[in-house]
Amino acid sequence: MSGAVAAGRDAGLARGIGAFGLAAAIVNVVVGAGIFTLPAGMARAAGPWALVAYLLCAVAMAAVVLCFAEAGSRVPTSGGTYGYVEAAFGPQAGFVAGVLLWLSCVLAAGGIASAFADAVGRMAPALAGPGGHAALIVAALGTLTLANLAGVRVASRLVAATTVVKLVPLGVFVLVGLFFVRAPALHEGAAPDAAGIGRAVLLSLFAFQGMETALGASGEVADPARTLPRALIGAMAFVAGFYVAIQLVAQGLLGGALAAAPTPLADAMATIDPRLGLLLVVGTAVSMGGWLGSDLLGAPRVLFAFARDGFLPRWLGGVSARAQVPAPAILTHAVIAAGLAITGTFETLVVLSVLSACALYLGGCAAAWVLRRREVALAGVPLRLPALEAWAVTGCGSMAAVILLARWDEIAALAGEIAASCLIYAVARRRGGAAGSGG
Template identity: 55%
Template sequence: MTLQLERDAVLRRHIGPVALAAAVINGVVGAGIFTLPAAMARAAGAWAPLSYLVCAIAMSFVVVCFAEAGSRLPTSGGVYGTVAFAFGPAAGFVCGMLTWMASVLACGGIAGALADTVGTVLPGIAAGPGRALVIIVSIGAIAFVNMRGVREAAWMVTAATLVKLVPLLLFVAVGAVMVLSGSVPPPRPITAPHVFGLATAVLLGVFAFSGMETPLAASGEVANGNRTVPRALFGAMGFVLVLYVAIQLVAQSLLGASLGGQAAPLAAAAARIGPVARMLLVVGAALSMLGWIGSDILGAPRILFAFARDGLLPRVLGRAHRRTHAPDAAIVVHAVIAAGLALSGSFTGLVVASTLNTAGLYFLGCGAAWVLHRRRIQTVGEPVDFRLLPVAAAGGMVAMAVLIYVAPPAEILGLVGVLAASIALYGIMRGIGGRARPPVG
């Protein structure tokens, strides 16, 4: 069935495969990689690199589904649009809420990690009011830039993300050479983990591989989306897997058993290479975290804005500033909630909660891909057609269900609460404003 998408008619499809792949890498390789190796070591011990591979297998099902769905329906909103088309506006609203919740939880976790990283250089602000000040100032400043307009916000994000990969690639290259040459004395080896620790490591790993859904929200502006989306996804996620495993292996080889106790693990590992390397990692981590927060505050509040515009959230969130045209009310609400989470929660706890919301989002996305495949939906050009897409969709849905099952009970209840609240809110707002306008079509 060939589908015309009126909502994308005003957009210009200028994003190519290289640009989209770069955007996916920037979205997936978030600032968490600068702190995640320690959490992975605490949970999985010496098996942490293997945990990344397990996560990659689970995520490969999701990537296949998103690749075909994106080639069939490359619409603005990405997975939100495909879920809404496949299952209706109610499911689309739940999908959008899961996306926003995952974003705001991750933003809180990253902001807290930023404060911890700054604290390794300035110990006086590692805790208490100093740490709180770093969180509030960083989120507040980025929110202020976003409220000045999307152009300023985009430039800020671009400037920060350009330097993201440089310190990581240097860390892997120099660290590997020093370990293999014996220039660094071998550390005390990491012990094997408890089996339940592996489950936590897998949850953390899925968080590290998540984020592709945010760049895919711009699929309505992708040139030849039927081919560009799958090529960009496969290339980007393959690169990310190799990078993550290499970072974990080098960090473990440099720090050994002490890796799990580090607040800024890559900076501590780089310190064994030399003081210049350590400072490079600290600066790179801080800029990467600021860039990730900037990207989050650039995109996630637009979900609240879109919902309000469609009558599914209070109208004030759908307000745009008269001069800058930025959704200022939505930006402020998102920033305040993220700052509150950063001040009250730990990085690992917020990451696990964010991952569960993302698992729910991916579950819906895999199901939507299955529906699009079965109905032979296409928009621009001939889409990719994976013969085993139903198997991948079932595998992705089962993998996400297992991730939710092995999560801490409190986090599972939190996810159930988000789903229930989203459905109830959709029903209430539709009753107030009438039938919701579908986001696709």
């Protein structure tokens, strides 16, 4: 992909997202609702060794983040990973990466929206029925969609604000909980086998997943060669430390009971004061809403990029004249996510969503290496990391290993998704060629 292609794809968009706004979007979309329940799953899989699994995943993700930081500084265009892979390996590989990215995002958005409605329904039983459930989903996604349609600055500020609000109960959990940690509890729980550690690594990777969604808005980042690396590395370093601290406190408060806790963070805080447990319940709902805001800021830009590149109807590549945002793509993404949330048909694809992210990360790491070798730089002087080749090999190898932790039928489903993407690409190109020759 040339600079002219990238410029054409991002034409009409305002580069108004700064380092803090992008970092907040990354933190918001990565630190999602899952972290409020994940410690129990980690404890079931790895017992007191869950912290080791987090550290192993953090090392693997560090390699991916560093590769993405350099690739993003070289190709800061709408679609994020889609743009990196396309610039390195050509339009077909980029299209496959974009399909994996968007599908993973929209399925996750449907899941979080449905879970948000469930959480609110538990606090307000009058809204717990099917009608109230659907109304809550439409209201939540509708409100966040309107904020995104108002402009990228409004959307990024909303994301920053909800990130701060969401992090308050988690911060209270860590800061208060540390004073009540019982040292013996850190060693309680069943000792895991190798399969348990592997499952815990897979779970923790799901918790780290999401930066690719926020990077979908790379075409609207100000001074991208500097802003993208700073925001990405800073945000993910914060997330890694935060996750380790949360798991440590949860284990230190509940000990062997952590594995069976239905709401682990709320249950852990309730051992100190029931009011703190309620704070964590509210924090879960806020977290879900904030996650959806970040998803709507980043993921629709993949549809927008596809349309600008001729793979989807041209109207999806439209930009609103007043707010300078890809309004048709935002609305389309929100409507599909709402449909998935209301019907609930997406739940069986949760594991495939994680595997899709692994495939994306593997492609992004390889793309960073290729972009460095070709000295691609579409927007200013790019970041040049020391030992990039080593980071790329580590990232690719780690993601391949995680994919192999899945069942063979799940791996086959991922392969089928990639094959279907290639078929769609071939059909779109054939139609484009025919149209061109007939014009």
